[in-house]
Amino acid sequence: MTDTANKLIVVVLDGLRYDAARKYMGYMEHLVEQGHMSCCSVQSELPSLSRPLYEVLLTGTPVSKNGITANHIVRLSHEESVFHLAVAANLRTAAAAYHWVSELYSSAPFDPVADRHQHNVLKPIQHGSFYFEDHYPDSHVFADAEYLRTAYDPHFLYIHPMNIDDAGHRGGGESKEYELAVRRADGLLATLLPKWMEEGYTVIVTADHGMNANGCHGGVTPAERLVPLYMSGNNGLLPEAGAGTLPQLLLAPLMCHCLGLAPSKAMSTEGLPLFAGAKAP
Template sequence: MNRRQLLSTTLAACALLATSTGAARAHGRRNKVVLIGIDGVLYSRIEQARAPNLLRLSAEGLLSRSSVAPHISISGPSWATVLTGVWDRKHGITGNIFDAVPFARYPTLFTRLQRARPGLKTQCIATWEMIAVMAGSGDPRADVVVTTAPVPDDPDESKTDAATAAGVVTAITRFGPDFCFTHLDQVDHAGHFAGGARSGNYLAAIERVDELVGRIVAAVDARAAAEPAESWTILVTTDHGHTPKGGHGGLSTDETATFVIARGPDFPAGVTTDRFSLADLTPTVLDLLGAPPDPASDGRSMLAALSERPLAGR
């Protein structure tokens, strides 16, 4: 074989390899996750409000309703559990004022993802400023950490939450981060300052947040349709509930009530259970994004649990 024949054969082989590699990439799917945190919302009131987007997500995926008791039913401890996978007795956060120190011993989901898979792109876009303390802690930290600036003339936080959701929609549409966490606050605000969980204002806040969830879901679905190699999972949760007259922090049924919604190709549709709670979210995201589990975690990947003991439909 002369040099010209050898070169021709080599180029043909390279072209075949490139074609087969491209085909493999086209058939491979890259998991991506959006975790939506809605502060202080009771699922029973979501049902009463007939919130279409949250109820549709529940119907299209898995719904787990459970209690966080004896964990503290306060935002700081609960969101720390969502983002670390350990309960308050380990991370030690007991209120809403804290620093980054607890996350040195129990790193956040962002840090664990970045350490395991440095190429992953992670974002945190939140209304409550203390979420940034969590997402911005550790080394490495989340790639993008944004606290939405309070919108003027926004007594119920609806405008600020809308700005947060708009930021999430932009992030998904333009950048397609591998993991994005967002926090919306107005339902909790209504529980504290606008009549409590039984009030019409609380229901109205749920309706507004549901619309924002719908915008985020629409952005995910549009992105998934435009990028068939991406496989998107949407998770939704809350940190605590509220008493009928408003407030939380105790161990009553209303205060400790939480839920997890999981919609994606790895989760069965139309299933209701009580098996999964806040501490299971970090292990689940790690599993979905190909990062190793944390041996210190109090929770467990929902995917692993479902593979061992599948759940029947509603």
């Protein structure tokens, strides 16, 4: 791998609660203990549903502006996402993700046959591997992502596994099945993160929303809204542990900062003093 300057990998572990991450992700917490990563809590936007929050994470805009108000809204995004901004700056992009991400930034509605693998340098997601079943193994998602990373050398790689969310819906956010899915995701990260970090990537690991004990999300409770934000080499960008919760609207401009891009005009700037004094990537 060459040219690792301003390269970013974002992992969105769908449905991962903040408290579950801090209790069960032993490898990620090891990196925090050793000072290789920082971790803070993030409060998701509302509604705490998947498709609306995919749009929040990648465009930095609230539902009231972007119009992706519920999971059943199937259309391309009308906003400038991090993918759009990266391609406009001649950076390479890739994603291994659930098909709803394709429907927001590549092709809608999703055709499982035609849209499973996508390669078009003119689209916001230039190289994509998209799955369409919630139980598609996380191990396969990470393998898809590694193929994209090594074959196409993207500056911005977005990885989005679904098994934690799937286990939560089936057994609840405090079930044995949910805990096991979190632990498995941690093991997968333990396999890949050392390589990514050695090759100079900035790595962000977060989630769209949490999961309550009844296997639901979409509401306002902490179990549904509080998610983790792990980040490598953050140069003081994140608040110190215990210093407060970051608004989810700041994640898109944070991604832009890591890629050396200016945020879009629509991206929220509230709270950006957190970045004051931080060194440019």
